[in-house]
Amino acid sequence: KAEDVSYVLVTPSRIGVNKFLGLGKTGIEKAAEAQGVKARIFEGTDPSTRRQNVQAAIDMKAPIVAVMGFEFGDIVADLAPENPETKFVIVDTCIPEAPENVYCAVFREQEAAYLAGAEAALTSTSKTVGVIGALDIPFLHRYTDSFALGAKAARADVNVLPTSWIGGDNPFQDPVRAQTQAALQLSNGADRIYAVAAGSNGGVFKAVAEKEGAMAIGLDVNQCGDAPGAILDSTLKRVDVVLPATIDGILKGSAKPVVSFGLAEGGLQLLATADDVASSGCVIAGKPEVITQIKDMQAKIISGEIAIPDPMAQ
Amino acid sequence: MTAGSLDTKSRLAAILLSIAVAVVLGGCVVLSTGANPLSVYLEIVKGAFAGRGLAETLARCVPLVGMALAVAIALRAGLVNLGGDGQMLVGGLAAVLVALYLPVPGPARAALALIAAMGAGGLYAWIAAILQLGLAIPFLIASLLMSYIARGVTSYLVRYPLRDPATGMPETHRVLSSARLPNAILDLPISMGMVIMAVVAIAVIVNDRSGVNGFEWRITGLNPRFAQYSGTNLPRQTQRVAFLSGALAGLAGALLILGQQYRFTDGALLAPGYTWSGLMAAVLAMASPVATVVVSVFFAALQVGGFAMERTLGLPAVLTWVLQALIILCLAARPVLFRKRRT
């Protein structure tokens, strides 16, 4: 019987496009393995296939249906009330007046981005830092705006360049345009760039690798190996941990309908503060004095001493 | 009225043969991944037509048929409309604006939204026609360039002034249930969108076969000089056809928004590539409305079935693309298969 049961993860786009989605895949697989059931991943491409995939997961009586991203807000809001026996986990967004079978895991990306900004500012020799986003959607402002905030907080005289957006036909997968943007920021004096551009990040890394003294900060997973020596650090979004934990909580009946993950909960992390930073391959590993400052700042964020506004709420 | 019946038969044979070839070729690709081609095809067919699949196929037909007919009616009259994306976007935006903000009762909002969408899409295409007539900018280029502009402008509007701050996406507020198009009529899995599109398709087909306007457009497409010499007012006709083509694209956008998505989300209308699928269907059908509808339905089934197959068999998703591409290439290559008949 157990073999017929599957946990289903529905992604908004093809998994290859975004490391973040790959984390979700790892997460659902971990959760399924823990329960001895199968994990299925349905990749959508557009609103109607997303809805079809969620519907299909419901139809196959999956006890747990996890979905990733804002794209699913409306879909879950529509389908969850009609299917009370299916438990839904939404990553990244919550729906207002959610029915009982909907759980959401949201992240306070602004916290990690804030730390990244601080780190960039503290290590910058040119006193100029920048951030490159894939697409000007409200969600990504959590990264870009908070990065700027963190940089300014760490070092008042730092110059944060206006955010560059990749845009174009394929913003999440256009390394060439990303490289151009990065080169432009570098030529404008930046020597630290936070790459918030998913599949386009490679272009940013290439640009900093080519310029002496310039470094980038990676996104969602440890990207320091992508351009050894040119990646300062990465912000991690631990969907691979949060998702199985949430599912476990649902099964145990201990899960709360809305959980927010940040630095305190270990849902987000700047690699610099990790215990295994030494083996991370990130440049920051060789700058213990900066790590100390960052850890200090992290403690203040966790304690609430530093309050970081949510750019999306504005 | 052309002696087409015999021709239609052999054309149909050619299409069936090329699908068969594609199925065999696709089967080889599937085999190479170690999967069983028979079950792949079975799942595609089941996914497209069995259970919920049928409704989903029909739902996908709504925009696809709309966009394909938009291209077809223009093509029939000799205009190549590459601006479907833009016309669909302005149509969709107009629809959502009316549905969200016009202070009239719900159902009236939906109706007015559809009209506004057709007007907006039509006007957008009409501008491209005017650019061709007045300034000698080819319609094909003008409509394509205007598409990009519509993309940027709608994207800006839903990102900033029209944005619903409750979501993390650049998208408008959600249309109230009362202003949406019903998704099931008489408890059947038939949506209002399907009904509207069916009526439109029938109108286009009847007009093409028996209407004086359709006749005039078709002859113009065959030989504009002849049409002009026979007294057709070509500029006026170009404007009308462009308007109608754009209006159809706008309608497709509105039906997606009022019947499926309920809000205008940046990128959502264009993500499935309805414009290109539609162009492909219309060109394959040589702009004959009946054939255009048939080919569009086939594409819709193929796409829906492909996703279903992917889910049930867990095969690499891109396999569906490869299969689709092969089928399209074989369809396009049918003169190769039937080349003997040409000499």
Added chain:
Amino acid sequence: MIDMLLSQVLDLMTPVLLAAMAGALCERAGVFNIALEGKMLVGAFVAVAASIVFGSPVLAVLAAVVCTAIFALPLALGGARFGGDPIVIGIGLNLLASGLTTYLLSALFGVTGTLVDPTVTALPRFGLVALAEIPVLGAILGGHSALVYLSWLLVVAIHVYLFRTRWGLRLRGIGEVPSAAAAMGANVSRYQTSVVVVAGGLCGLAGAVLALGSVALFAENMTAGRGWIAVVAVMLGRAHPFGIALACLGFGLADAVGLRLQGQGLPNQITDIAPYAITLLAMIGLGLRGAAKKMRNA
């Protein structure tokens, strides 16, 4: 500042320019080539894959050219020789390219999304020594990969080919009235087929520049619409090499300026449309002038 802008424009436009030249050749031969995007993508993939396998940028570029030429065969045979519809075949090829590269990426390299490998090196960049002396020009024209310079040579070469050589003349005739060309003894389908294949090779080159010109990696669908811009450039340039080069230059410039305007606080949704809006406005301007001229004459 301006020198960096122009230097970036040259880099940015090269893949588009090469693909547009391919489109121009096909257009002249009477085969509407809408598959530039897909062919470029195949070229980019093969370039990176071959670079990993052979470890040599030269071999990588060669492999991209050859494989993309082969990939163009369906259009060459179906569209040119047997009278299939080039638009449908082109859309099919675009779809196939996108699916196939994604599929091969995971089948051959076990990755999804982006393929980065330390063995993949970018094409070497050259500083044109003689130019480096000149202050501004040196910065603009120096330090590009060989293919950037090659692409400009190709523009001239294709112009010469089309308008000065016998084969170019035949090609133009074939594209205009194939039946007349056949009646004059030209082997229409052979010309068309070979031109489409050569154009495939050019697209492969475009893809190689895109993938290896600077980023030295492959990402799914990394062409990101550049092939479509090339299609538009062919139309705008009326299949004339210099006209197309000008159109590409305009696109590149508008794009690069757009990037910079973002820095000035203009929303990127608006700067993104700059190339298209400027093109359209320019055409409207020209059209108005033409119309005014006509009025005066009438």
Added chain:
Amino acid sequence: MTLLQMKGITKRFGSLVANDGVSLSVNGGEIHAVMGENGAGKSTLMNILYGLLKPDAGEILIDGKAMDFSSPLGAIAAGVGMVHQTFRQFPNLTVWENLVFHNEPGNGPFVSADAARDFVRHLGKKHGLEIDPDSRVRDLAVGIRQRLEILKALSRQARILVLDEPTAVLTPQERDSLFAAMRHLAAQGMALVLVTHKIPEVVAVTDRITVMRDGRLSGTLITRETSEAEIIRAMIGRNVPPTVAPKMTPTAEPMLAVRNLSVRKGDIAVVDNVSFDVRPGEIVGIAGVSGNGQPQLISAVTGLEAATGEVVVAGRDVSGLSIAQRRSAGISYVPEDRHLTGTAPAASIAENIVFGRHRGAAASKRGFLRKEAIRAQARRLIEQFRVKAASEQVPVGSLSGGNMQKVVIAREIEHGAPLIVIEEPTRGVDVGAIEFIHKTLIAERDKGRAILVVSSDLTELLALSDRILVMFEGRINAGLTGSDMNENTIGTWMMGGVQGT
């Protein structure tokens, strides 16, 4: 000695046998006519000779050697040149590019434009067929384009030259110089095959005549020993008396009154201040060397082209009106080029006939076509005009030239408009059909219609017209009636009217 021999050539298109065991032999130094009704299979036979079509049976011998042409390339190499009935030209290329195409002078891969221009000038001078090598073909008048077509064939050092209706668009002067060139070529030992419908030309220039009928060989005649009547009988199996109708000089109010009409192209007035009348019950012919503004004059009258001045139809000033409005004011129009303007070749006969009046009550009801009525009308006209067609539903483009022309004329006469404007009524049409079309036009005149005819065929103009206007450099420089209506006088006026008058 026999240079070219075609033996037992058979060619089928589906069930239709276009050539049925046809044989043809032509000697070096001979000008050989191939004649036959529209659709008799002449073009098919010539296309086979030129390698454009593959015969189902039969063989081709040149110099006694069997040839197997799989493409025109082989035919060209064997010394066959062809002047096609429909131009095979590249409108957007220049004259020299068209002429040297696939046979370019120059070094290595490069074409020498200068050598090519010289070649064009030289060849033109040699054969009296001069053209500016640098003009774009699309800008040339039909007559000049025909000239290019002939030059093209001559430029390939053909030993066998096929001319498929080369004179259809030529003026008498152009025609005469072509014939002179043909005789010159024959004298050099070439074999010339002339496909034509014009019997006087055949009598004037050829040595022997091969006549075809329904795809079969109907006989070979020696020109010196035969007569016009015999040729016609071989072609269609009966006699065709020349059309003679009494000339009319009606005095009714003009149906068409043109006043000070001008058409400008850039700085040049291609139609220069032209005024004339056409009255009900008369046929007015317009003569002129091509390139003197005749087509532009007609376009200005019918509304296809913008013009200054006045056009009055049936008392109503139509100058500012659209084509459709002029049509409803009473103009019917048969254009010069039936493929390009006169029909939508891919549409059916019925569709072509009804188009333009499809909004009328006879053809439609509440926005929908009355298909049966439309077909019935088409069937009636096919019968009445003796159009050879399988049914009213076949595409017009599949008809032979003469039958296509009949469809266009039927369609325009069916309008019942009081004024018929007609360009080149019988271009490329066989004698039987010419007779029929001429009789029809005269009958329409006698019914009281006003008819304006433009034709490059003087014989035709003389046979049809009650009055002839001659155009020269955009102006009408002569209006001829009665005994002034003869080839000599007209020819003189066509050249500007200086000598001899």
